[in-house]
Amino acid sequence: DQQVKQNSPSLSVQEGRISILNCDYTNSMFDYFLWYKKYPAEGPTFLISISSIKDKNEDGRFTVFLNKSAKHLSLHIVPSQPGDSAVYFCAASAGNYGQNFVFGPGTRLSVLP
């Protein structure tokens, strides 16, 4: 049962353009969401979060949008840089301290110079 889905296993984007990574979830109890970036042989690195009381959160080049009614969130990276090439994971939880996060399968982003 995939509670968190990332339907695009991979995405290629030209340097300087916008990268849009999508995530869908099925569990209506989820109300806190994180995006992680992961390089090979490293642990996931926290990028940005959003709680269900918001529909947008921005941090530098990274913006996360949440559409709670559609159970959909997206991560926008603009402008994309070659160093952004990594696997991006969406993770969701019910937003309690100590609550585990359920991870999506990840999307591999390649930013082409």
Place this chain on the structure above:
Amino acid sequence: EPEVTQTPSHQVTQMGQEVILRCVPISNHLYFYWYRQILGQKVEFLVSFYNNEISEKSEIFDDQFSVERPDGSNFTLKIRSTKLEDSAMYFCASSSGQGSYEQYFGPGTRLTVT
């Protein structure tokens, strides 16, 4: 910047042996977690730990697994009798529990069971 550290980076063990994976969470964090990622698969939650006890665990975390915070800094995952299917990357994470839910991950330990 504070970070979660894990040792060893790679552990090779024979089936049936016990292994202990070690983590040093970020110092002022209160919640600790273990996740694992089997090659080519998703990151999966194993267990969370708070106030010296398990607060939540998944179906994966059966009687072969245990966690401990033996002192004020280390957080360990023990697998009592390893199986081939325990081969995976094991990630430790911690969160502050003070106004934010973000979990910060260590670099992982690659466990290979032969």
